[in-house]
Amino acid sequence: MEKLIVGIADLVIVHNPAVLVTIGLGSCVGISLRDPVARVGALAHIVLPSIEEAKNKSNPLKFADSGIEMAIRKMLEKGCLRGRIESKIAGGASMFSFADNLNIGEKNVQAVVRKLGEMKIPILASDTGGNYGRTIEYDVGTGLLVVKSAFRGVKEI
Numbered sequence: 074m075e076k077l078i079v080g081i082a083d084l085v086i087v088h089n090p091a092v093l094v095t096i097g098l099g100s101c102v103g104i105s106l107r108d109p110v111a112r113v114g115a116l117a118h119i120v121l122p123s124i125e126e127a128k129n130k131s132n133p134l135k136f137a138d139s140g141i142e143m144a145i146r147k148m149l150e151k152g153c154l155r156g157r158i159e160s161k162i163a164g165g166a167s168m169f170s171f172a173d174n175l176n177i178g179e180k181n182v183q184a185v186v187r188k189l190g191e192m193k194i195p196i197l198a199s200d201t202g203g204n205y206g207r208t209i210e211y212d213v214g215t216g217l218l219v220v221k222s223a224f225r226g227v228k229e230i
Contacts, residue, residue, distance in 0.1 A: 076210070079103075079116045082135035086115040086147050089213035098164035098207040100178035102137065102185050105161045105211040105218050106144055106194070108153035114213030115144045121177070122184035137184035145192055160194050161218040161230055162186075163209050165201040178202065198230035 079085045079095040087093065093116035095103050100120075107114035117140050121127065124136040133139035148158060165182035182201045189196055200207070200220045210219040220228045 074212075079118050081118050082120050082132050082140075084115060084117045084134050084140065084144050084147070086113065086144070086151065087213055088113050088151070091213050093211045093213065094209070096208045098209065099166050099168040100164070100181060102162055102164040102178075102181045102201070103207075103209045103211075104137075104141060104144070104185055104189075105209070105216075106148060106158055107160075107213055107216055108148060108157045109159070109216065110157050111148075111151065111153045112214070113148055113151050113153050114211065114216075115148055116209075116211050117141065117144050119181065119185065122180045137181060138188050141185065141188045141192065141194075145194070155193070158194050159216070160189055160196050161198045161211075161216070162189075162196060163200040163207055163218065163220050163230075166203050166205055166207070168204065168206065200228055200230055 076092045095118045104117045119140045124139040165178040208221045
């Protein structure tokens with residue numbers, strides 16, 4: 074099966090079958106979305122919580138709020154129905170003990186949960202927080218999200 078790489082501050086939307094992969098989720102959050110009836114899935118790799126707080130707004134995919142809005146809009150353009158879209162999320166770690174007061178990973182997770190809630194997109198499963206990085210692989214056909222970590226092994230959600 075085809076594996077497509079999703080870069081940092083990036084979004085890939087496909088009609089299944091495909092596996093979407095993003096590497097290096099530290100404080101970033103990977104957001105998988107799919108409409109199982111339309112057989113369309115997406116994976117976004119966001120870096121920061123809100124475009125409103127940003128000085129450089131040139132890439133809306135970098136932010137939880139604008140990135141999720143863009144992903145949902147593009148899925149609707151491909152024939153998805155908002156009421157059928159579901160999500161799974163992973164990432165949002167606190168990677169550096171000296172920067173714990175910044176808590177960017179936690180802020181990212183909160184922003185993702187808030188925006189998905191506002192858009193009435195249910196989160197079926199999550200693997201967030203901690204102090205370790207993750208790589209995720211999202212099977213659009215099955216909805217299975219495989220979370221890999223050097224220190225925590227492999228988890229399927």
